[in-house]
Amino acid sequence: MNTTIIFTIATLAILGLLLAIVLYIVAQKFKVEEDPRIDTVESLLPGANCGGCGKAGCRAFAESAVKEGLGSLRCPVGGNPVMQKIAEALGQTVEAKDPQVAVVRCSGSCDKRKKTTIYDGLATCATIASLYGGDTDCKFGCLGRGDCEAACKFDAIKINPKTGLPEVDEEKCTACGACVKACPKQIIELRNKGPKGRRVYVACRNQDKGAVARKACLAACIGCGKCVKTCPFEAITLENNLAYIDYTKCRMCRKCVVECPTGAIHEVNFPPRPAVVKPAAAPAAPAAAKPVAEPQEKKVEIPVEKKN
Amino acid sequence: MNTLIVSPSPHVHGKDNTRRLMGDVIIALMPAVLVSIWFFGLSAIHLVCVSVLACVVFEYLIQKFLLKGKSTVGDLSAVVTGILLALNLPVCSPWWLILIGAFVAIGIAKMTFGGLGQNLFNPALVARVVLLVSFPVLMTGTAFHAPEGGYLFGNSEFANAALDATSGATPLGFVKEQLAKGVSMQEIMATPGLSYTQLLFARLGGSAGELSAIALILGFIYLLCRRVIKPWISLSILITVFVFAGALWLGNPAKFTDPVFNLLSGGLLLGAFFMATDYVTSPMTTKGQVIFGIGIGVITILIREFGAYPEGVSFAILIMNSTVPLLNRIQPKRFAKEAQKK
Amino acid sequence: MRTFRMGGVHPADKKISKDAAIERLPLPKTVYISMGQHLGAPAEPCVAVGDKVKVGQLIANATGFVSAPIHSSVSGTVKSIEMVKDLAGKPGKAVVIDVEGDEWMEDIDRSEDIVREIKLEKKEIVDRIKACGVVGLGGATFPTNVKLSPPPTATPTCVIINGAECEPYLTSDYRVMMEMPEQVLIGGTILMKALGVDKCYIGVEENKPEAIKKLKALAPQFKGVEIVTLKKKYPQGGEKQLIDAVIGKKVPSMGLPVDTGAVVQNVGTAFAVYEAVQKNKPLFEGIMTVTGDCLEHQRNFIHRVGTPLSFIMEYSGGVPEKASKLISGGPMMGKAIVNVDAPTLKGTSSILYLTEAQTKRKAESNCIRCGKCVSACPMGLEPYLLNKLGRASRFDELEEHHVYDCIECGCCSFTCPAFIPLLDTIRQSKAAVMKIMKSRPKK
Structure with a gap:
C-alpha cells in the first residue's frame, strides 16, 4: 500500500519536473521579442476591446501607438485622462479633446409616425434598410429594431418600447461609435457632451420636402428655416430640407428650440425653462403647442434615468 | 386594401413545423406502445401515462419558473421524451422511479442546456442510464416478473409462460448469464422464448419498448415515409452491428451470439430507429450521420460481447452523442469548388 | 428524367x-419608364421634356458595358424626367410619357407572320x-x-x-x-x-x-x-x-x-x-x-x-x-x-x-437541429450554421463556410420547421462578406 502511494507521488513529481523543463525550453526557444512599452500602454487602456479607436482591440491600439506614434489615435472610452497617461508613458504629447456622447437624431416615436406597412422579416434594422424605406412613410427615420443596442458593448443605448426609439444613457456612453456604424440610417451622431452635459440638436434626418415629411411624421424637420433665421450665432445650416446645428458654434441660447414648429429640435439637461417663455412659443403655430411640450418632457426623463 | 405585409423572400413556407415533426414521431411510436399495452395491460398504460405527464409537467414548470420563458410544451417534444423514456423502462417500474427518470430527462438532460435544441445528450437515454446505474436491480432482468394477480387486461397467460422460460431475465442478460456458466451458445439458443420469430413479433423481458421488433420497424417505416428522418443513421448502425457481430460469431460461434440475434434483441432497434435519430443529438450531414451510426454499432457490440453490462445501446448512443459537435464540423459536399487558376 | x-x-x-x-393590356394614360431596368449602370435619357416619341423609339442610351438602352413603350409626349419610386419605394430616374394614340416606329415589323430565315x-x-x-x-x-x-x-x-x-x-x-x-x-x-x-x-x-x-x-x-x-x-x-x-x-x-x-x-x-x-x-x-x-x-x-x-x-x-x-x-x-x-x-x-x-411568418422557435436546411440547400451550404455565425457577425468564419456561394433561393427558410428566417440573416451576411472580399487587394 505504502509503496503504491510513494510510487504515485514520485511518478507525478518526475512528470511535473520533466514537463516544466520542456515548457521552459520551448518558451525560451520560441520567445517573441516585443517592445515592453506595448504591455505598458495596454495596461493603461480600459480593456473593453470595443474597436472605437478604429483598431481591432486594445492590444492592437497599443501596438500601433508604440510603433507608429499616437498621431490621431484616440481611445474614446478612456478619454482625456487615459490618453494623457499613455502620452506620458510614450514621451509624446496629446491634445485634450472634448468628451463626446451619442445622440439620436430621430423623434418619430410610435405616436408621431404611423406605421404604413407590416414588416414581417428578420427584426434587424440592416435587413429592413436593405429591403425598403421602413414600415413608416419616413424613409430617413429610425427603424427601431435595435441594431444600435446590439452593437453597444457598454449597455448604454436601449430601445424604449414605448417610443420605439433608442435612448442613450449618458453615464454609460463612451462615444466609441459602434452604434453610429451599426445604424443603417445614420440616425446616431457623436456630439460634444457640452457644458454640464447640455446640448441642443435637430432630432430628425428627414430630407423630404416639408409637406411630405410632415405627412409621414408629426415630429419631422420640415425644412422651414425658422431656426436658421433665429440663430444669433449662425450655427444652424439648412441643407436638403433639413436643419443641422453645428455643435462647435452653438452657444446654447435655445431660441431655435422655441421657434421650431414641429418640436424637431431637442434640448437636454437644461434646467426647467421659466414659465414666461412658454406662451411666447404658442402663437408661432397652432399645431406647435403640443410638440413644444415635448422637449420639456424629455428634460425630466433623462435626469430620472441617470439616478437609476 | 389591407395594410401590406413586407418581408424579404421567401414569402411562403413549407408544411413542416416542429409540432408536426414531433407529432409524427409520437404516431411512429404508437405501435410499440400498443404492443406493450397488449401484453401488460394497465401496467403499461400506467407507465406511459405517468412518464409523459411527468415530462410535460417538469418542462412546463422549469420553463415557467426557472427559465421564465414562453411555454414550450406545445411543441410536443416533452411528450416524445416521455414516451421514449417509458419505452426504456421496465413495465412494472414503480411510479417514483418514473418520476426520477422524467426529472433527469427533462430537468437535467434537456432544460439545463437551455431547452429544446440545445441539449448535447438524448434526454430519455440520460434518464435510462442514470436509473440503470442507480437502481440496477429494478432496471434489469430480475424485476421482470408479473405483479401479484397478473397483468390487468394484459395477455398474462402468454406473458407468464414466456417469462418462466427465461427466468425473468432479458434475452441478452440471459445469454450472458448462461455463457458465464459455461453453457455453449448452441444450447442457449435452444431455450424456448429465444427463437427469431418470437424476437421479431413478441419477446418478453426487457423494457417496455423492446417487446416487438415488428412494431418498431413499422414506426420507422412511417417516419421514413413522412420524411421526418433520413435512414442513414439507423441503417449504418444496423449494418455495422450485423457485420461486426457476424465477424465475431464466425470467429467463434460457441462464444459469441449470432448477428441476427444481435439485431433483434435488446434495445438495438428502439435505439437505432428512435433514439439515435433524435434530431438534436445527431449530426447534420449525411457523412457525419454515417460515422455516427458506425460508432454506435461498434460500441454496442463491444459492450455486449466484452463488457460487464448485457446491453450497450444506450451507452453507445450517449458516447456518440458527445462526438456530435465534432462530427458537425464535417462540411457537406459543396455544389462546386472554385475554378482552378490557369 | x-x-x-x-x-x-x-x-x-x-x-x-x-x-x-x-x-x-390596354394602354394606360401615362407611363413611367425607369432608367434602371437592368443589372448594371442605369441608362441615360436622350429625350427632352416636350419631345414627341413613338412606340419603340430610343429614349435612353446604355452607359456602360453592363447596361442596356431603353425604348419608349408608347407614343406620346415626354411629360417630365423625374424621380419615380420603384416597387420598394426607392426613387429612381424615369422618363414620364403621356400616351397619345399608338403610333409605332416604321422599321418595326408588326405583322403576325413568323420569320424563320435568319439573315x-x-x-x-x-x-x-x-x-x-x-x-x-x-x-x-x-x-x-x-x-x-x-x-x-x-x-x-x-x-x-x-x-x-x-x-x-x-x-x-x-x-x-x-x-x-x-x-x-x-x-x-x-x-x-x-x-x-x-x-x-x-x-x-x-x-x-x-x-x-x-x-x-x-x-x-x-x-x-x-x-x-x-x-x-x-x-x-x-x-x-x-x-x-x-x-x-x-x-x-x-x-x-x-x-x-x-x-x-x-x-x-x-x-x-x-x-x-x-x-x-x-x-x-x-x-x-x-x-x-x-x-x-x-x-x-x-x-x-x-x-x-x-x-x-x-x-x-x-x-x-x-x-x-x-x-x-x-x-x-x-x-x-x-x-x-x-x-x-x-x-x-x-x-x-x-x-x-x-x-x-410564424414566430421563430428554437433550432431543433433537424438538418433539413442542410439537405435542402442546393449549394451544399449549412444554413443553420451560417445563420448562427451571421447573427454573431463572425465574417471570417462565414467566408470559410462559403456564404458567398448562396444563391438566395430560399429553400432553407422554406423548409425550416422552427420558422427561423435563415435566408434573411444569410443574405445580410453574404453582402457583408462579399464587401470584405472585394475590398481585399487582388493577388
Whole structure:
C-alpha cells in the first residue's frame, strides 16, 4: 500500500519536473521579442476591446501607438485622462479633446409616425434598410429594431418600447461609435457632451420636402428655416430640407428650440425653462403647442434615468 | 386594401413545423406502445401515462419558473421524451422511479442546456442510464416478473409462460448469464422464448419498448415515409452491428451470439430507429450521420460481447452523442469548388 | 428524367393561371419608364421634356458595358424626367410619357407572320440584341448581349433555354411556350448562331406536359435543338442548377456559367431575341402573370414597360379583399410590393396576391437541429450554421463556410420547421462578406 502511494507521488513529481523543463525550453526557444512599452500602454487602456479607436482591440491600439506614434489615435472610452497617461508613458504629447456622447437624431416615436406597412422579416434594422424605406412613410427615420443596442458593448443605448426609439444613457456612453456604424440610417451622431452635459440638436434626418415629411411624421424637420433665421450665432445650416446645428458654434441660447414648429429640435439637461417663455412659443403655430411640450418632457426623463 | 405585409423572400413556407415533426414521431411510436399495452395491460398504460405527464409537467414548470420563458410544451417534444423514456423502462417500474427518470430527462438532460435544441445528450437515454446505474436491480432482468394477480387486461397467460422460460431475465442478460456458466451458445439458443420469430413479433423481458421488433420497424417505416428522418443513421448502425457481430460469431460461434440475434434483441432497434435519430443529438450531414451510426454499432457490440453490462445501446448512443459537435464540423459536399487558376 | 443533384424543395405547384391565354393590356394614360431596368449602370435619357416619341423609339442610351438602352413603350409626349419610386419605394430616374394614340416606329415589323430565315450574321445579331435593349427576363435582367460576348478564356459549347419556371404560381414562360413555341425555337437558333455553337437545349419541368409536347413536335425542324424534360424541383430554374440538370456540369464557385460552356437564356428572353432580330422590335413589352388564390380571375398579360402596377391591378379586377401581401415575381424569390403605383419593368413577370394566412411568418422557435436546411440547400451550404455565425457577425468564419456561394433561393427558410428566417440573416451576411472580399487587394 505504502509503496503504491510513494510510487504515485514520485511518478507525478518526475512528470511535473520533466514537463516544466520542456515548457521552459520551448518558451525560451520560441520567445517573441516585443517592445515592453506595448504591455505598458495596454495596461493603461480600459480593456473593453470595443474597436472605437478604429483598431481591432486594445492590444492592437497599443501596438500601433508604440510603433507608429499616437498621431490621431484616440481611445474614446478612456478619454482625456487615459490618453494623457499613455502620452506620458510614450514621451509624446496629446491634445485634450472634448468628451463626446451619442445622440439620436430621430423623434418619430410610435405616436408621431404611423406605421404604413407590416414588416414581417428578420427584426434587424440592416435587413429592413436593405429591403425598403421602413414600415413608416419616413424613409430617413429610425427603424427601431435595435441594431444600435446590439452593437453597444457598454449597455448604454436601449430601445424604449414605448417610443420605439433608442435612448442613450449618458453615464454609460463612451462615444466609441459602434452604434453610429451599426445604424443603417445614420440616425446616431457623436456630439460634444457640452457644458454640464447640455446640448441642443435637430432630432430628425428627414430630407423630404416639408409637406411630405410632415405627412409621414408629426415630429419631422420640415425644412422651414425658422431656426436658421433665429440663430444669433449662425450655427444652424439648412441643407436638403433639413436643419443641422453645428455643435462647435452653438452657444446654447435655445431660441431655435422655441421657434421650431414641429418640436424637431431637442434640448437636454437644461434646467426647467421659466414659465414666461412658454406662451411666447404658442402663437408661432397652432399645431406647435403640443410638440413644444415635448422637449420639456424629455428634460425630466433623462435626469430620472441617470439616478437609476 | 389591407395594410401590406413586407418581408424579404421567401414569402411562403413549407408544411413542416416542429409540432408536426414531433407529432409524427409520437404516431411512429404508437405501435410499440400498443404492443406493450397488449401484453401488460394497465401496467403499461400506467407507465406511459405517468412518464409523459411527468415530462410535460417538469418542462412546463422549469420553463415557467426557472427559465421564465414562453411555454414550450406545445411543441410536443416533452411528450416524445416521455414516451421514449417509458419505452426504456421496465413495465412494472414503480411510479417514483418514473418520476426520477422524467426529472433527469427533462430537468437535467434537456432544460439545463437551455431547452429544446440545445441539449448535447438524448434526454430519455440520460434518464435510462442514470436509473440503470442507480437502481440496477429494478432496471434489469430480475424485476421482470408479473405483479401479484397478473397483468390487468394484459395477455398474462402468454406473458407468464414466456417469462418462466427465461427466468425473468432479458434475452441478452440471459445469454450472458448462461455463457458465464459455461453453457455453449448452441444450447442457449435452444431455450424456448429465444427463437427469431418470437424476437421479431413478441419477446418478453426487457423494457417496455423492446417487446416487438415488428412494431418498431413499422414506426420507422412511417417516419421514413413522412420524411421526418433520413435512414442513414439507423441503417449504418444496423449494418455495422450485423457485420461486426457476424465477424465475431464466425470467429467463434460457441462464444459469441449470432448477428441476427444481435439485431433483434435488446434495445438495438428502439435505439437505432428512435433514439439515435433524435434530431438534436445527431449530426447534420449525411457523412457525419454515417460515422455516427458506425460508432454506435461498434460500441454496442463491444459492450455486449466484452463488457460487464448485457446491453450497450444506450451507452453507445450517449458516447456518440458527445462526438456530435465534432462530427458537425464535417462540411457537406459543396455544389462546386472554385475554378482552378490557369 | 434529369434534375440537379443537390438539395431543393417541393413547394406546392399552384399554376392556377396556366390556362389563361395571354391578353393585351390596354394602354394606360401615362407611363413611367425607369432608367434602371437592368443589372448594371442605369441608362441615360436622350429625350427632352416636350419631345414627341413613338412606340419603340430610343429614349435612353446604355452607359456602360453592363447596361442596356431603353425604348419608349408608347407614343406620346415626354411629360417630365423625374424621380419615380420603384416597387420598394426607392426613387429612381424615369422618363414620364403621356400616351397619345399608338403610333409605332416604321422599321418595326408588326405583322403576325413568323420569320424563320435568319439573315443577320453573328456579330450583327449581337449588335441588334444590344441595340434593342434585350435583357434576361428570368429575374436578374442581365443584358443579353453581354452574355453573348463571353470572355476569351471561356469557350461556349451550347445554349440552354430555361423553360423550367420552377417558381410556384408563375405561368408567363409557360404561356410563351404554349402560344409562341416556334418563335422560342427560332430564338434559340439565333442564340446558337450568335455564340457559334451547334447545340441548344430547352429545359422544361415535367409539370408542363402540353408545352413539352408542343416544343417536341416542332423541334425536329430546328437543327441542334433538343427538348429536355426535367423533374419538378425548386430551384431548377437557377442558372447553376439548370446547367447541372441539363448537361451535368457544375459552375465553379465564384465562376461564370459560361465556364461550363453553357449560356443560359430564359424562354421569355429567347422570344425577345426573336422579336429583336427577326422583327427589329426593341424590348418594350413584357409578359406577366396576375394571379393568387384569392383572385377571382387568373390572367396572363402583355404589358407595356412603364405601366403602373396599380393600373394592371385595377384592370384585372382590383386588389382582392383578402390579399395582404403583393409580390412581384414568384413566392420564393419575388419582391414584396410596397408601392402599388410603381411602374412595370422589362423583367416584371407577375403580380401575385397572397393572403395573410399564406404568407405571414410564424414566430421563430428554437433550432431543433433537424438538418433539413442542410439537405435542402442546393449549394451544399449549412444554413443553420451560417445563420448562427451571421447573427454573431463572425465574417471570417462565414467566408470559410462559403456564404458567398448562396444563391438566395430560399429553400432553407422554406423548409425550416422552427420558422427561423435563415435566408434573411444569410443574405445580410453574404453582402457583408462579399464587401470584405472585394475590398481585399487582388493577388
